[in-house]
Amino acid sequence: QLVESGGGLAQPGGSLRLSCVASNSIFKRNTIGWYRQAPGKQRELVASVDEVKRTNYADSVKGRFTVSRDDAKLSTYLQMDRLTPADTAVYYCNRMRDPLWPWGQGTQVTVSS
Numbered sequence: 001q002l003v004e005s006g007g008g009l010a011q012p013g014g015s016l017r018l019s020c021v022a023s024n025s026i027f028k029r030n031t032i033g034w035y036r037q038a039p040g041k042q043r044e045l046v047a048s049v050d051e052v053k054r055t056n057y058a059d060s061v062k063g064r065f066t067v068s069r070d071d072a073k074l075s076t077y078l079q080m081d082r083l084t085p086a087d088t089a090v091y092y093c094n095r096m097r098d099p100l101w102p103w104g105q106g107t108q109v110t111v112s113s
Contacts, residue, residue, distance in 0.1 A: 002093055007107030010083050018078040018107055020093035028071040031096040034078045036089035036109075047078060048096055060086070083111045 006018040018034070031050040037043040046058045047067040055067050066079040076093055090106040 002101060002104035004091060004093060004104050004107040007091060007109045009110045009112065011113055012084055012111055014083050014111070015079070015081045016083065016109060018080065018091055018109070020076045020078075020104070022074040022101075025074065027074045027095075032069060032076045032093055033096045034065075034067060034076070035092045035094060036087075037092070037106075038089040041089075043092070045096075046091075049076060080109070083109075085111045087111050 001023040002020055004018060004020045006016060008016060010016050029051060031048055033045050033048040035043050035045050044058065046061050047065055048056045049067045049069050053069065057065060057067070064080065064082045067076065068079070069076040078091065080087065087109060088111050090108050092103055092106045094100050094103060
């Protein structure tokens with residue numbers, strides 16, 4: 001089970017920190033991705049962190065978002081800075097290989113003035 005939290009309303013240029021907690025320790029042996037889905041668009045991968053904490057980012061968020069993980073807490077985090085309206089979406093976490101785990105409910109991020 002994956003539970004995302006931390007979303008909300010932010011102004012352009014603002015920041016939010018998302019959290020995702022897993023319920024199974026197999027989390028520790030997986031590369032974890034943060035995904036987002038905006039209305040009318042397909043779900044896209046925005047950031048990932050592997051088992052040795054190497055990170056990757058989509059070009060659209062590089063330099064603004066920072067992904068991290070705390071395996072002791074079965075958790076991953078997405079620090080989002082310098083937010084823009086284009087970042088408005090529901091954000092999810094999941095592992096990076098098939099079969100994906102069942103999706104959590106996600107957390108809504110809305111960037112608007």
